[in-house]
Amino acid sequence: MNVERPRTRIQKKNRETILDAALAVFSAEGFRGATLDQIAETAGLSKPNLLYYFASKEAIYSELLSTLLDTWLDPLRALDEAGDPVDEIVGYVMRKLQMSRDMPRESRLFAQEIVQGAPRILEQIEGPLRRLVDDKAALVTRWIDTGRIAALDPYHLIFSIWATTQHYADFNTQVCSILKPEGDAHMDDAATFLSAFYRRALDPRQL
Incomplete structure (x- = not known):
């Protein structure tokens, strides 16, 4: 052996x-x-x-993607049923935004793989990622059913969080070309906006 x-x-x-x-x-x-x-x-x-x-180049790429996907799942795993639902979801938004701030190259690499049809990680997306999203969507549904957050589709809520946070990494050139920020100050502004946006959307009194 x-x-x-x-x-x-x-x-x-x-x-x-x-x-x-x-x-x-x-x-x-x-x-x-x-x-x-x-x-x-x-x-x-x-x-x-x-x-x-x-x-090979493929071996390097596959190792990068495998490590990255596991890292990408950690913020969603951290959603805690025992916590305040709005705070938990907004906390998830902030963790995802921080990843875009700290790991823009990783975000762009992941986005490129998905745009190409995820040929190297489709099995992981249809397996571990889907199971985790199903589990957290069920948690969000329980929060909705008990009237603790607004009645929003849990899957599209998660997708919207991915879209509104990863945008700042994947489309950084576009964002910075429009805003002309000093350093990464726009990320602080994004955090303030997204926190207010999701708190208002999740407030059960809003819908």
């Missing part, structure tokens, strides 16, 4: 360097436009050295 040897510190560092470089290249060029030569150059490694760690 072959037992995989633990990676050395240098090996771990090089893998992280390659994945970070690949994230930069894939998020800018897409899967089809990216090349191993570009990734190796961005990582500051030779192509043969890169291929020592990853057998």
